[in-house]
Amino acid sequence: MDTIINNYDDLVEVEYIEPFKIKCSFKSGDSGIVEMSQYLKKGGVFARFSDLEYFKSFHIDNGVLTWGDGEIDIAPETLYHKATGKPYPEWMES
Numbered sequence: 001m002d003t004i005i006n007n008y009d010d011l012v013e014v015e016y017i018e019p020f021k022i023k024c025s026f027k028s029g030d031s032g033i034v035e036m037s038q039y040l041k042k043g044g045v046f047a048r049f050s051d052l053e054y055f056k057s058f059h060i061d062n063g064v065l066t067w068g069d070g071e072i073d074i075a076p077e078t079l080y081h082k083a084t085g086k087p088y089p090e091w092m093e094s
Contacts, residue, residue, distance in 0.1 A: 009080035009089075010063025016056050020049070024083045026076070027063070032083030045072050 013025040020037040036055070039046040048067070049055045058067050066073040081088050 009076045011060050011065055011076050011079065012063075014058060014060055014065060016058075019052060020055065022058070022065075024065070024079050026080055026083075028080075030080070030084050030086075032085075034079055034082045039074075048072065 009030075010027045011024055012027050013023075013031075015023040015025075017023055017033060020040070021033055021035055023031060023033050025031040036049065040049050054067065058065055060066070061070065061073070063076050064073050065076070065079060077089055077092055080086065
């Protein structure tokens with residue numbers, strides 16, 4: 001049996017608000033502000049966010065928040081949860 005993943009949480013618009021805060025708007029019509037500084041603490045590829053100009057260079061690629069040529073991306077489901085406070089999709093919690 002195939003798993004069907006809805007696109008209700010795909011990003012349709014992203015707006016820089018202030019350092020490490022972005023407003024995310026989703027296909028569902030929901031939106032909210034996501035505080036992104038916690039990604040700096042993760043290190044690795046996210047260390048690039050310490051360059052604010054790089055952080056501000058995000059774009060949407062197929063509903064996913066992306067930097068560069070896809071070297072960094074954050075799943076729309078994660079952003080949807082952080083922006084709206086609504087639960088993660090059931091398939092992410094198993």
